[in-house]
Amino acid sequence: MNSSSRRDWLRWSLAAAAPLTYAVASAQAQFKHNPFSLGVASGSPNHHSVVLWTRLMPEGGSGTLPSALGDVSVTWEVADDEHFKVNRRTGQVMALAALAHSVHLELEGLQSDRWYFYRFQFGNAQSAIGRTRTLPHPEAMVQKLRVAYASCQRWEHGYFSAYEHMAQENLDMVLFLGDYIYEYAAAANPVRLPTGGWVTSLSDYRNRYALHKSEKSLQAMHAQCPWLVTWDDHEVSNDYAGWVRGFSGNITFNFEAQRAQAYQAFYEHMPLRASALTRSLEGLARGAEMRIYGQVAYGKLANIYLLDDRQYRDRQVC
Numbered sequence: 001m002n003s004s005s006r007r008d009w010l011r012w013s014l015a016a017a018a019p020l021t022y023a024v025a026s027a028q029a030q031f032k033h034n035p036f037s038l039g040v041a042s043g044s045p046n047h048h049s050v051v052l053w054t055r056l057m058p059e060g061g062s063g064t065l066p067s068a069l070g071d072v073s074v075t076w077e078v079a080d081d082e083h084f085k086v087n088r089r090t091g092q093v094m095a096l097a098a099l100a101h102s103v104h105l106e107l108e109g110l111q112s113d114r115w116y117f118y119r120f121q122f123g124n125a126q127s128a129i130g131r132t133r134t135l136p137h138p139e140a141m142v143q144k145l146r147v148a149y150a151s152c153q154r155w156e157h158g159y160f161s162a163y164e165h166m167a168q169e170n171l172d173m174v175l176f177l178g179d180y181i182y183e184y185a186a187a188a189n190p191v192r193l194p195t196g197g198w199v200t201s202l203s204d205y206r207n208r209y210a211l212h213k214s215e216k217s218l219q220a221m222h223a224q225c226p227w228l229v230t231w232d233d234h235e236v237s238n239d240y241a242g243w244v245r246g247f248s249g250n251i252t253f254n255f256e257a258q259r260a261q262a263y264q265a266f267y268e269h270m271p272l273r274a275s276a277l278t279r280s281l282e283g284l285a286r287g288a289e290m291r292i293y294g295q296v297a298y299g300k301l302a303n304i305y306l307l308d309d310r311q312y313r314d315r316q317v318c
Helices: 003-013 162-166 202-213 216-222 255-269 280-285
Strands: 040-043 050-055 072-079 089-095 102-107 115-122 130-133 147-150 173-176 227-229 294-298 302-306
Touching (some): 040 115, 040 216, 040 227, 162 216, 202 216, 255 280
Antiparallel strands (some): 050 102, 072 115, 294 302
16 A cells, blocks of 8 residues: 555544544534434444444535535534433544535444443534444344344335335334435436436436435434345446446446445445455556445344445356
């Protein structure tokens, strides 16, 4: 790794470090509209750590904060109770402009098999309260695991009512198995308003994720418990395989650049660890892999294997 790549890697991976001086102090920011309009989420849990996520995007905005803001500091709080009175911890985490002002706080030093509550604050705005948990120790004898899975959520094909029922199940975690968004142009007979044209650019992907994450029932389920996420094809392009482009209408484009931008947008909107960007954001733009596969142990009760069935596959036969 050269010195430039190393500096970039440190920047991405240490975004949750101790507070420093940045272009805009969070205490100075004043918003007429909620900058936490996409909600909060947690994910990538283990027995001592979890990732807390949010993204700053005011309601009614263009899909991002003004780029002139640069990197900003966001306050986080974690406690054992929803009133933030018991074992409260707080600190600062960076929302990087290059990552659409998303936050990926890797919270360490937690007790195993415990529930926690969290929230964020930026300027005069405060996020919704989220609930998350650590996993049991890998050697722990565990009696039960309550888990649900979801996939294939296309905005204009219907409302996400299943999440309202899922939120009543008191789950330990959610597994999302791919197709969090669809890159298609508007459907011919949409249940609700169409989403626009084909998605091929970073801005397009960001806006499509923002549209999906504006769904309140989806936000509520993200705030209920940690998620383990993987992707399928529509986070990039229908039926793509490795470096072989999928079908995206009659649009001609640089698929390598599109894939890198789609992967970046996926990272920006998911509660993933910085290690998913194996060679930092700069490396991703140059064709580096993004690691989302892995194994998660839930005590001795279950091993969960997250698969990546797109990034390394051969061309599909049909």
